[in-house]
Structures are given as structure tokens and as C-alpha cells.
Amino acid sequence: MASSAEFDIVVYGASGFTGWLVAEYLATEYRGSDLRWAIAGRSLDKLAVVRDAIGAPRDLPLIAADAGDPASLETMVSRTASVLSTVGPYQLYGSGLVAACAAGGTDYLDLCGEPIWMRQMIDAHEAQARKTGARIVFSCGYDSLPFELGVFFLQQAAKQRLGSSVARVKGRVRKMKGTFSGGTAASMRAIFAAAANDPDLLPKLRDPFVLTPGFEGSRQPPGNKPLFDEDIGMWVAPFVMANINTRNVHRSNFLLGFPYGRDFVYDEMMVAGPRDTGEATAKAIIAANNKLGAQGGPKPGEGPSKEERDSGYYDLLFVGLAPDGRQVKAAVTGDRDPGYGSTSKMISECAICLRRNTPDIAGGFWTPGAAMKDALLERLVDRAGMTFTIEP
DSSP: OOTTSSBSEEEETTTSHHHHHHHHHHHHHTTTSSOOEEEEESOHHHHHHHHHHTTOOTTOOEEEOOTTOHHHHHHHHHTBSEEEEOOOOHHHHTHHHHHHHHHHTOEEEOOOOOHHHHHHHHHHHHHHHHHHTOEEEOOOBTTBHHHHHHHHHHHHHHHHHHSSOOSEEEEEEEEEESOOOHHHHHHHHHHHHHHHHOGGGHHHHHOTTTTSTTOOOSOOOOOOSOEEETTTTEEEEEOTTHHHHHHHHHHHHHHTTSTTOTTOEEEEEEEEESHHHHHHHHHHHHHHHHHHTSTTSOOTTOOOOHHHHHTOEEEEEEEEEOTTSOEEEEEEEESSOIIIIIHHHHHHHHHHHHHHTOTTOOSEEEOHHHHHHHHHHHHHHHHSSEEEEEEO
């Protein structure tokens, strides 16, 4: 989208819980800046409530746009350089907006953790996005930005310390305080429902390379049961977000031209602890995972209080293993609840970074790290409360 667009960013879904937080972040952190932005959603009245509650200027533009009204989406897209969408599940409400952005040459960013839908959008709109220059960037929140950039950061360290990238990386969630969003739970339910209605989707859901069209790499660890991880001396359990994060990490490697190697192997697990207590905790984690997508969990539009968001955090460990036994370790941390407080900062900075720091990235479907690399990493450290460190 040309720089003459009326807005740099439109936050679509601003009256929802996560969209509200994104709008609040922009209103607070970019108050008085030259950022041109607006908020959009189905109800102008609800958007006005958000505008007033977050302390945004009274002249902050409000845009009526509805996933069920393609004309309203096209009008919104035509007014902005980029759309930041928090309206999920995306497989239910996102296809029309992606199509409009790809056709209009408008950048698009979201919080999607739905790999089958993402692949469908890639297959349907990649060629047009490349033609129009639209940069379509999925998964700009906790799924999967800290993990994708964590592997990118680790591989840079491996080149410096070991002389080359490593073909085996383990992602381990050491600590995490916070809740998964209602949107994440709804997306999981939508994924399960889609697979139940169409059994042909199941192989794609299980495919670690579903987001790398035309490429199938090495066999990957299943990550579906507790095990004792000798490299960290701890029991680990299945991590509920590994199904999307691992796919995005492989797509990033694919988009970058395989700097991690074509035989790259990556898995994610949650650290449960040492010895017998760790094994028991790992089993409890599995039980908790099974409840996340169940009916009665958090609903879209619901979320934790500000105090709960501000007291949240996450601590991720990445272990790179060289063939000769040498290791390199990196940590990624965030200073807010991962599903809301940190996510709202991450996607906001992704949108600004794409617009201001990496304007020459070609049109097409990207992961955040593959598109913005070090520029995004530095921005997240400077503005979004994240750290990236090499461990002994």
C-alpha cells in the first residue's frame, strides 16, 4: 500500500478483549507520535466506548467493518497501509479480510494459531499478494512470535559460537504465568470441529510441514507424551501450543532459504520438573491441556484483569545441539501475561516494524521473524518488554 494511504494501521476488532488491549497500547505508547491509526469493528457505538475508555483522542477515526459484509472490509482495506486483525477464530471470520488485503495490496497481521486455515489462505492468495505487494503476516502474538524469534536468535548464536547453525533445536517452556485467551480456546474448538466434519483435514493437522508447500523435511518428534529430557535434566510434558509454533518455525526456515538446514528438527515441550515430582507434574499438565479446548472454557471477549495481566510472565529455553555434542542455549522472556498483555504489545510492534523498519519486504505470506528479522527482535526488546539472552 502506498504511503499516501489515509492510515498506517487499522486495528480491526478493537471492541473485543484483545483488540481493546492493542488499541490501548497504541493510544498510550504512541500518543503524540506521527502514527496514523484508526479502530474498526461492527459497532461504531462500541468503538466509541473503547476510544473514550483508553484515553485516545476524541478524533481517533472509527470504522464500521463486518466480516459478514465484504464491501465494508474492502472499504476499510482501501483506507489503510495495514490491517491488524484480532477477530478470530480466523477460519470463521478471517478469510474475507485476507482476500481483500491480498487483492488491495494492503498489509495484514493477525494472531492466528490455525495452521490448516493458514495453509488454505497461502494456497488461495499467495500469487496475488506477491503481485500487489501485500505482506500477509500470521501469528504475531504468543503463538508463535517468541518461539519463532527464539529459534532465529539461537541459530545466530550457534553460528558465532559453533561456527554453523544447528540441525536440532529443542524449545522448552520453563515458566509461564497467565491464561490462554478466549480466542485461543475458540480457535482450538473450531479446529477440532473442522477436522471432525472433514476427516481429510486430519493428515494436514498432524503434518509438521503443512506450512511449507512443496517441502517435507526430516521426521519430527511427536511431542505427545511426557519424557525425561537428558539435555536439561528435567521431565517435560506436551505443550498445547506446539502444534502451531513448530509449524511456524519450520515455515520461517523455509522462507529464509533453509539457514537451519533441510534436515532441521524442532520440538516444543513444557518443563515439568525433576525426578518423580516432575513426572507427576507432567501428567497433570496433560490433563490440563485436554480441558483447554473444551466447552465452558474462556470465551472470546473474556480475559484476565489488568493486575493479572501485569503479574504474568513467560520464560522460554531453546537448546541447540551440534553433532559433536556441543550445545548452545538461549532464553526468551516476556514481562506480561503471554496471552493478552504481551501479545497485544507484540502484534502492535510487528505492525509498526513492518511499516517503518522493513518497508522493502516483498509481498507474500510471511512469518514475523522471516520478514523482519533483527529489526523486529530489537524493537521487541526496546518496546515490548521481551529479552533475548544467551545462557552458559
